[in-house]
Amino acid sequence: MDLLSYVEDKQMKEKIPHFNTGDTVKIFIKVEEGQKVRTQVFEGVVISKRRGKNRGTFTVRKVSFGVGVERIFPLHSPTIEKIEVIRQGKVSRAKLYYLRGKRGKKARIKESEPQ
C-alpha cells in the first residue's frame, strides 16, 4: 500500500557518500549556461541535514571574501554531480547554526579521528 514511497524511492540516488554535519564537503554542481553545461564547485562545512526520502536537503556554509555564504542543496537533485567529503569534523550538535555568529578562530571545527 505504500505507493507514496514507491514514487519517492524512484527519485532517490543510489550512491551518495555518507557525510555528517561538521564535515567539509566539495559539491560539484552542473550549471547550464545557454547550450553548455559546466561544473561548478562549492566547498564548505555542512551545517544542517534534513531527512525525508527524496525531499532531503543539506546546507553548506563557506566564508567567501569575508562574507558568509550558505547554499541549500536537495540531496537527490540531478544537478548535483558528485559530493566529496574532504574532512570529517567532530561536533556535538546536529545543526551548526552557531557558526553564523562566529568568525576566524572561533569558527573552527575539530577534525574527528578516522574510525
Added chain:
Amino acid sequence: MIEGLIGKKIGMTQLFSTKGEVAPVTVIKAGPCVVLQIKTKEKDGYEAVQLGLIEDKVKEKRLSKPLLGHLKKVSAPLVRMIKEFKLLSSENPPALGDKVTVDLLSDVKRVHITGTSKGRGFAGVVKRWGFRGGKATRGSMFHRAPGSIGASAFPSRVFKGTRLPGRMGGQRVTVKNLEIMNIEEDKDLLIVKGAIPGPKGGYLLIRRLLSDGKAKKRE
C-alpha cells in the same frame, strides 16, 4: 470514450525534473474501475457509464443488499465507490464488466480533479473568510471576532450573504487544468502537479478536459 475515472488520493511529494527543478505533486491511485451499467439515450435519456472503483479489502457485509444485487448482475468484484461518467464519443464503446484503467488518460496533458475538501468544523470568520482580526495585545480586546454586522438605525438588520462563522470544508471542490506529470500503468498511478482537495485516502473524480485545455475562440 469515457470522460474519466475514479481515484484515491495517496499523498503529496515532490519530483525533480531533469534540470533539477522541483515540482510539488500529488500521487493518485486511479482505477482500476469496472463498468457496472451503461446508460443509453433510448433508455435513460443520456449517454453515460457507471463505474465502480476496485479496491482491496472491501467487505461483503459492509455493502447493502441492493448494491450486492446490482454488482451480481454484471458479476463485478465488490466495490464501494460508484460514480457516473459521460460518454464523450462512440468510439470503442465500453461493455458491461470492462476494466477501465489509467490508460484512459494516456493521451491527455491536463485533467480536472474533483474531491471532497477536508472538513474544518465550525470555523470562525478569520479562517473561513480570511478576515484580518484585531491586535493580539496592547489591550485591544478585539481578536478574531467578526465585528459589526448590522449597525443601528440603518440598516438595523443583517444583510443576506454576510460572511459569518459556520461550517467550513467537507464540500465538493474541483481543481481544473492540473498538469499530468507521470502515469504508471502497471501500478495504476497518476501523478499530477499541485495540490488536490481532501485527505489522504479520499475519493476523487478524474476527468479529461472537454476542450483539451485550449481556450474557446472569441467571435
